[in-house]
Amino acid sequence: MGRARPGGTARVCETGGVSTTRSTAAGKVLEVLAAFDREHPAQTLSEIAQRTGLPVSTTHRVVGELAAWGALERREDGAWHVGLRLWEIASGCPRTQILRDVALPFMQDLYEATHENVQLAVREGTELVFVERIAGHRSVELLTGVGTRFPIGSTGMGRVLLAHAPADIQQEVLDAPQRAWTPHTVTDPGTLRAQLDRIRREQVFVSDRQLSESTVAVAAPVRIGRTGPVSAALGIVFTARGAGGARGLREPLLRAAYGISDELGRRTRTTD
């Protein structure tokens, strides 16, 4: 397809890069927004242009419009970052907002009882997204933060979500090779499948040093109503000094998960 520019159709824009929603005007706006991920919270105009593959002048225009509206803001040093206005709008996202509202008090109790990291996550395709997290001064530092994505098989909470995911999703994940984060990480599809079965039976799942040599996670499913579909996972992560610590956490964790589930059931029934 030499230069020629045939029919003007050859646009798909492989960019080699990242997202690419195509050559539509709205697409450009979204591409620019997508350039701001966790590793690039603030970038100069030309960085954005580079990362999106858009010409500088186009980027300039789009960024200008986004900024005028408040979706982007500029630091004194000239770098652009996501603006408060966009954050406000997005913070109304029901999938996180309702969950958050309902879950926080329970997470709070859990934190107070344990003083460990308490986390809440949802499944998105074959990945998990952390939606909320409570951590105090006394909790372990984690590599995961609110708004972060993670391959679903890699975390304890993820495996709980996976266990309750549709069959095709499970298959897709089991078919793909699992990354071994530590020597303890379960990567064999057979063992993993057995683990998923066990999770469905036992509810609470203890993930012992699967993601990092020094942490253990306990996770439980959150449903919409006591028996409804699983909509999130609740988890506690703490330092691995013998996973014995997990024992005492099962009960309170499960109780909290039930609490959230019940309240979610009540809430969605009324809302609807």
Add this chain to the structure above:
Amino acid sequence: MGRARPGGTARVCETGGVSTTRSTAAGKVLEVLAAFDREHPAQTLSEIAQRTGLPVSTTHRVVGELAAWGALERREDGAWHVGLRLWEIASGCPRTQILRDVALPFMQDLYEATHENVQLAVREGTELVFVERIAGHRSVELLTGVGTRFPIGSTGMGRVLLAHAPADIQQEVLDAPQRAWTPHTVTDPGTLRAQLDRIRREQVFVSDRQLSESTVAVAAPVRIGRTGPVSAALGIVFTARGAGGARGLREPLLRAAYGISDELGRRTRTTD
């Protein structure tokens, strides 16, 4: 250049209406997003069209593109709402994210000591935006939630932010009439100005039943470094059974605010 349109500038388009970034393609995208505020977290296509003033077919196209990208999602009942993808991007907003990261552990401690609502807010023009909030089962229900805007003069935290805002902002707020939420609300500009002076001297501010008959708030400024510019306000809200309760809170609140300020100072110095 058709009509000549001097300088080609006459576009601003007052529209009379609501938001309006105007007829540019990107503008439409943003208008659609802006249709999703706290009162309208989920809407049908035609509601969106109505609220934005865009023709249905146009709305349909824009919504479609947003959905394809993940900025919007659709419920089974057909209503649209903000999608997880947008939430992810926006949750990286530095103004809230850094603040949140730093402040949460301190807020946590504060919550544990008091079991009351602990809140964090920033100023945006003459309004305040709640950025984070901790509440357990034992705290009072509040009308403010994370991601909510509020006139800055109306809340205790807002007045603290106002006291440290640039002079022109203060003037603007003082010039506008204050809404009286309760019989106790201070609305007189003179008294208010005196209050601001006092806030600057005493740091901690007690706002007694200013917003609701049944709540008292204590608030303190959060700076960037111990002496840097005020970047947020930290507050505790509790039920008004005699504001005497505020007494014991001053110390821990101030200590937490200092802790956050110090850490923010450290953090921004290193990052830069």
Add this chain to the structure above:
DNA sequence: TGCGGCGTTTCCGTCAGGCGGAAACCGGTC
């Protein structure tokens, strides 16, 4: 002080693609 490099901003002619009216479509309801 002048030069070259880098990022940003402005300009403007071209033409792709945004635009939206209208008509088809799709359940409900009376």
Add this chain to the structure above:
DNA sequence: GACCGGTTTCCGCCTGACGGAAACGCCGCA
């Protein structure tokens, strides 16, 4: 089976998006 509100599709017109290029501003270096 006619009606009605909402959604989706179609398509021709023409506007405003597009991006190359040039001007600008800022720094560091000679």
